Amino acid sequence: MPPDRYPSDLTDAQWELIEPLLPEPNTGGRPEKHPRREIVNAILYVVRSGCPWRYLPTDLPPWQTVYWYFQQWEQAGVTEALLTELRVKVRRQADRADEPTASPWRRCGQETHRPGFLNS
Numbered sequence: 001m002p003p004d005r006y007p008s009d010l011t012d013a014q015w016e017l018i019e020p021l022l023p024e025p026n027t028g029g030r031p032e033k034h035p036r037r038e039i040v041n042a043i044l045y046v047v048r049s050g051c052p053w054r055y056l057p058t059d060l061p062p063w064q065t066v067y068w069y070f071q072q073w074e075q076a077g078v079t080e081a082l083l084t085e086l087r088v089k090v091r092r093q094a095d096r097a098d099e100p101t102a103s104p105w106r107r108c109g110q111e112t113h114r115p116g117f118l119n120s
Contacts, residue, residue: 005059008048009041017089021082023073034061042066 015037025032042060053063088098
């Protein structure tokens with residue numbers, strides 16, 4: 001992978017945090033053709049640039065492959081688990097509780113509904 005290819009590409013330090021949180025490759029089938037890091041870089045390219053899947057640059061894995069991994073990981077809850085784990089790590093580094101203790105929707109003495117939504 002060329003260094004500094006896209007601003008959305010993971011740094012080595014970021015990849016070290018993310019790699020162990022990804023599911024193990026399936027065994028017994030065809031070996032993976034594209035490195036996991038490239039798959040994640042391609043997903044981040046789409047997410048950060050807002051481009052359609054089909055517009056992925058040709059030096060990234062094919063959009064069909066990237067989209068397949070994205071869908072598989074979403075359905076398996078990998079994305080949510082990854083974000084939760086990273087949030088906890090960042091909060092611990094900042095010497096904060098693992099989970100937030102306050103909600104932006106809850107203020108002292110106010111109802112617990114979001115502004116702009118009708119009360120039911």
